[in-house]
Amino acid sequence: MDEAGYEKIARLFVDFYFKTFDENRVALGTLYRDDSMLTFEDKKVGGTAAIIDKLQNLPFQQVVHRMATLDSQPAHLGEGSILVLVTGELQVDGQEKPLSFTQSFQLKPEGDSFYVFNDIFRIVYPAS
Amino acid sequence: MASHRRVGGIRKHQRRDRDGDLVMGTAPRVSPATRHPPRSQQSASHGSNYTELRITGWTDEKEIPRLIQFLERHSSRRSPNPSKGGVPPIMVKRSKVVGNVLTISVRPDDVIAFSKINGFSFASAHGNQKLNIAGTGIRSRSPNHTTVSAAKPQTSETIDLFKAFLERRYDANLKLLNLSSLATDEEVAKSGMFETESRQSKFFPVLMTICDRQMKNAEAKRDAIHSVTLSNNGLPNLGVVKELAITLPEIKNLDLSSNKFTSTKDLSAWKHKFRGLEHLILTDNPLETSQPGWEQDIIKWFPRLRLLNGVQVRTEAQIARLDMPKQTPPPCQNGLWLDGDKIAENFLVEFFQGFDNDRNALIQKYYDSTSTFTMNVNAKARGGVVQHNRTPWDAYLPQSRNLKFITGRRSRFFRKQRGPDQIQTAWAQIPPTRHAGLDTNKYSMDCQPQPGLPDPSGQYSGVTGLMVTVHGEYEEHRTARGANEIVQRAFDRTFMLGPGGLSGVRVVSDMLCLRAAGGHAAWIPQGPTEVPVPIAAPAATLTPEQEAMVVHVCTATNLKREVAIQCLQAGNWNLEAAAQLFTAQKDTLPPDAFN
Numbered sequence: 001m002d003e004a005g006y007e008k009i010a011r012l013f014v015d016f017y018f019k020t021f022d023e024n025r026v027a028l029g030t031l032y033r034d035d036s037m038l039t040f041e042d043k044k045v046g047g048t049a050a051i052i053d054k055l056q057n058l059p060f061q062q063v064v065h066r067m068a069t070l071d072s073q074p075a076h077l078g079e080g081s082i083l084v085l086v087t088g089e090l091q092v093d094g095q096e097k098p099l100s101f102t103q104s105f106q107l108k109p110e111g112d113s114f115y116v117f118n119d120i121f122r123i124v125y126p127a128s
Numbered sequence: 129m130a131s132h133r134r135v136g137g138i139r140k141h142q143r144r145d146r147d148g149d150l151v152m153g154t155a156p157r158v159s160p161a162t163r164h165p166p167r168s169q170q171s172a173s174h175g176s177n178y179t180e181l182r183i184t185g186w187t188d189e190k191e192i193p194r195l196i197q198f199l200e201r202h203s204s205r206r207s208p209n210p211s212k213g214g215v216p217p218i219m220v221k222r223s224k225v226v227g228n229v230l231t232i233s234v235r236p237d238d239v240i241a242f243s244k245i246n247g248f249s250f251a252s253a254h255g256n257q258k259l260n261i262a263g264t265g266i267r268s269r270s271p272n273h274t275t276v277s278a279a280k281p282q283t284s285e286t287i288d289l290f291k292a293f294l295e296r297r298y299d300a301n302l303k304l305l306n307l308s309s310l311a312t313d314e315e316v317a318k319s320g321m322f323e324t325e326s327r328q329s330k331f332f333p334v335l336m337t338i339c340d341r342q343m344k345n346a347e348a349k350r351d352a353i354h355s356v357t358l359s360n361n362g363l364p365n366l367g368v369v370k371e372l373a374i375t376l377p378e379i380k381n382l383d384l385s386s387n388k389f390t391s392t393k394d395l396s397a398w399k400h401k402f403r404g405l406e407h408l409i410l411t412d413n414p415l416e417t418s419q420p421g422w423e424q425d426i427i428k429w430f431p432r433l434r435l436l437n438g439v440q441v442r443t444e445a446q447i448a449r450l451d452m453p454k455q456t457p458p459p460c461q462n463g464l465w466l467d468g469d470k471i472a473e474n475f476l477v478e479f480f481q482g483f484d485n486d487r488n489a490l491i492q493k494y495y496d497s498t499s500t501f502t503m504n505v506n507a508k509a510r511g512g513v514v515q516h517n518r519t520p521w522d523a524y525l526p527q528s529r530n531l532k533f534i535t536g537r538r539s540r541f542f543r544k545q546r547g548p549d550q551i552q553t554a555w556a557q558i559p560p561t562r563h564a565g566l567d568t569n570k571y572s573m574d575c576q577p578q579p580g581l582p583d584p585s586g587q588y589s590g591v592t593g594l595m596v597t598v599h600g601e602y603e604e605h606r607t608a609r610g611a612n613e614i615v616q617r618a619f620d621r622t623f624m625l626g627p628g629g630l631s632g633v634r635v636v637s638d639m640l641c642l643r644a645a646g647g648h649a650a651w652i653p654q655g656p657t658e659v660p661v662p663i664a665a666p667a668a669t670l671t672p673e674q675e676a677m678v679v680h681v682c683t684a685t686n687l688k689r690e691v692a693i694q695c696l697q698a699g700n701w702n703l704e705a706a707a708q709l710f711t712a713q714k715d716t717l718p719p720d721a722f723n
Contacts, residue, residue, distance in 0.1 A: 007531055007540060039574050068506045070531045073544070075624045075637045085622050085639040087506060098444070102620040103639065104597045120574045120597045124620070
């Protein structure tokens with residue numbers, strides 16, 4: 001795959017991920033596998049079931065993601081994995097101010113598509 | 129091939145990199161004068177689009193590129209065309225040199241910016257040289273110029289007039305500057321300062337400048353003027369009065385009633401200005417009827433607005449919340465650090481030290497021909513509620529690879545650095561940094577293991593790789609221009625570490641994201657939120673002697689057991705002392721302290 005291909009996949013992935021996260025979080029399950037790892041703030045979970053459980057039981061229900069920056073690199077050269085770093089704002093229900101987050105993903109290839117191998121999410125600083 | 133194309137990529141953005149000290153490469157650039165000879169010859173025929181200005185005072189033609197950068201830098205800061213996303217506008221459109229005169233073509237709009245830098249000193253290799261800029265629309269600064277000397281007495285008279293006006297219009301008790309009904313002010317009318325439209329448009333900026341001079345500093349202004357009224361001035365928009373937001377940015381009350389604003393667009397010049405404005409009056413303006421829902425915009429623009437036309441639009445609690453650190457999700461201090469052998473920790477300690485002190489050595493140690501580095505800047509982030517000063521990202525932007533905006537394949541390609549040479553070039557553009565030590569709690573770090581990351585030869589040695597994410601801040605020492613400025617930057621950095629290299633660890637990927645610093649409140653625990661000490665001390669921790677004392681106190685005082693224990697603890701398990709404490713405090717104890 002060429003360079004542009006990686007970047008395109010990263011963009012498609014992030015758009016899909018945030019849209020699904022905001023609209024129907026449970027559907028994110030299809031993106032993880034049993035060797036996937038999620039770090040959400042100070043909680044770490046592994047495996048599809050635990051990850052979806054974690055994502056469904058976050059302290060907020062209505063969320064809107066707004067992406068501010070996106071970057072990607074091929075990682076794991078032998079395997080064709082993609083490293084994605086995205087930052088932006090998270091508008092949470094009932095909160096006047098958005099939270100700022102940064103999230104790093106590693107996408108691993110699986111057949112013709114990719115799944116989330118690593119997912120590290122952090123709230124960083126007040127955005128406005 | 130690749131290196132040849134890289135040069136093209138950089139040169140494309142070279143104009144943005146207008147800080148003269150950061151010019152890439154070592155060979156002196158071809159003078160712009162000779163670079164575009166055909167264009168400058170055409171300038172006469174296209175003269176209607178641009179205004180030509182003549183720059184004199186310099187001596188060395190070799191310094192023309194630096195001189196143009198100097199002009200660009202200083203004029204762009206004073207340009208009426210605001211920069212977009214931190215990228216200053218290009219001010220000098222064309223240039224040519226004839227003898228000792230540099231002629232530049234600039235947009236007519238920008239002439240005023242050049243007028244402001246007329247007389248500036250250019251730091252030439254031959255000493256400081258005072259530049260003289262001449263051309264249509266440029267005010268002369270020469271003191272022996274006839275019109276200036278003739279105008280002088282008149283100028284000081286005018287200043288006195290303005291001063292007197294300000295004095296008359298200022299109410300020290302109310303801390304109010306009353307600028308209402310300007311056109312009908314007798315003194316103003318007598319002076320003729322408000323007669324023509326062009327004079328009207330100058331009146332306010334001059335008034336503001338003089339107002340500014342009357343006060344020592346921002347604090348004096350804040351103390352002296354809390355309120356301004358501009359009512360009854362027939363204003364259709366903020367065009368002639370917009371300077372108010374610059375001169376008096378900290379006022380609390382503003383009256384714009386009885387003007388001719390027909391929509392919130394007419395007020396947009398003050399959008400997000402007056403950050404402390406509490407009360408705004410817009411009654412008797414057409415917008416009240418012509419734009420239903422106009423209040424929404426206004427409330428959004430002024431974050432601390434409590435009253436709009438006398439109606440409460442925000443509660444104190446809402447405003448107080450603005451200045452508080454955010455609450456959810458709960459802040460957390462410790463990252464998950466699955467780094468059994470301290471590989472990532474040792475790497476980071478060395479990495480930040482190396483990045484601050486010797487980037488090239490760091491690259492030699494940890495980066496190889498397949499390592500990739502990219503960075504991107506979020507120039508829009510303001511970094512918290514209090515910090516609104518944005519320091520430009522000029523040194524970083526040519527490399528910023530935010531894929532949300534950088535869509536061209538070439539740009540994306542050239543902004544990705546691969547291998548030590550490219551990474552070294554990229555890092556050389558980043559100003560000097562100082563990272564705090566890792567032992568402080570100024571970072572949030574996570575580490576997740578990577579099974580079977582291949583070594584450089586493509587072999588899977590079974591050694592585990594690590595994905596490391598770090599969030600934190602560093603000091604940027606902006607000393608390149610001779611300035612001594614230190615700014616805080618916030619960063620997120622994601623590394624993929626694999627086995628290999630000289631040290632056993634190599635960087636497979638390195639991604640850096642930067643924005644204005646907003647503090648590290650997000651991962652500092654916010655004080656003790658739990659109930660302090662559990663009142664009922666577990667009985668098991670009491671010795672038999674203590675247990676006996678508790679029983680004694682309970683019988684003697686009828687205190688509840690828990691309170692009795694507290695009392696004894698306070699008296700250091702001395703019955704005498706506890707009794708004294710009890711006597712002293714028994715009247716202040718709540719009824720529920722007793723059985």
